[in-house]
Amino acid sequence: MTGKQLHLVRHGEVYNPDRVLYGRIPGFVLSDLGHEMASAAADELKASGRLVARLFASPLERAQQSAAPVSAALGLPIETEDRIIEPSNWFEGKVNHGPGAEFKKPRNWHKFWNPFRPSWGEPYRSVATRVRAAMDDAWQSTPEGDIVMVSHQSPIWMAHLDIAxxxxxxxxAKRRCDLSSITSFEKRGDTWVEVGYRVPAAPLYGGSVDVGAV
Known part of the structure; x- marks a missing residue:
């Protein structure tokens, strides 16, 4: 058992037969396979033998559902944390995969005038700042024991890039943040350091669909 850590856990596979970018749209819940993935992450956290003191989740349904097996496995209530929610995105509800993807259509290209911001959704800096603020507050208010935060691909990747x-x-398309993955951090003084990345649901990835992330 080492010092306190904070684990950012991505949700499991979402039921998304139309392969749209679901973003913050309500009603997008875990598939049956997604529930298995979330359970795999929960099993991994429990098997680590580390003391986990608190469990947070984004308010979106897929994150709350993915936090449920962690809650059951570790005996912790789920605390909803709005700051680790998926970013907003202009393409929400639109097909974002295959030949019919909206971003491939010339009529939508005006949304890509600034990919560095990005111009089609919440600024990357905004996402990184709010996620790191949530991490800081959770760390400071938890005297001992690990912290688990169940979130989404973009917020987790923004935290990873900013801390690095x-x-x-x-x-x-090149984010390293798989379904139900666990990205772990700890603070050394006032500095966040990434200390691990695990993919406990990897055996379930064959045939899975992951095309709805912002």
Whole structure:
């Protein structure tokens, strides 16, 4: 058992037969496979043998559902944390995969005038700032024991890039943040340091669909 850590856990697979970018749209819940993935992450956290003191989740349904098996496994209530929610995005509700993807249509290209911000949604800096503020507050208000935060691909990746001192603009297709993955951090003095990345649901990825992330 080492010092306190904070784990950012991504939700499991979402039921998304139309392969749209679901963003913050309500009603997008875990698929059956997604529930299995969330359980795999919960099992991994429990099997680590680390003391977990608090469990937070984004208010979106898929995050709350993914936090449920963690809550059951560790005997912790789920605290809703609005600051780790998915970013807003102009393409919410639109197809974002395959030949019919909206971003491929010339009529939508005006939304891509500034990919460094990005111009189609919440600024990357805004996402990184709010997620890190949530991490800081949870860390400071938890005297001992690990913290788990169940969130989404973009907020987790923004925290990763910002803590690593890297540029926030990036190719979303190249994010290292798989379904139900666990990205772990600890604070050394006032500095956040990433200390691990695990993919406990990896055996379930075959045939899974992951095309709805912002």
């Amino acid at each position: 001192g890297e540029k926030l603009w990036h190719n979303p």
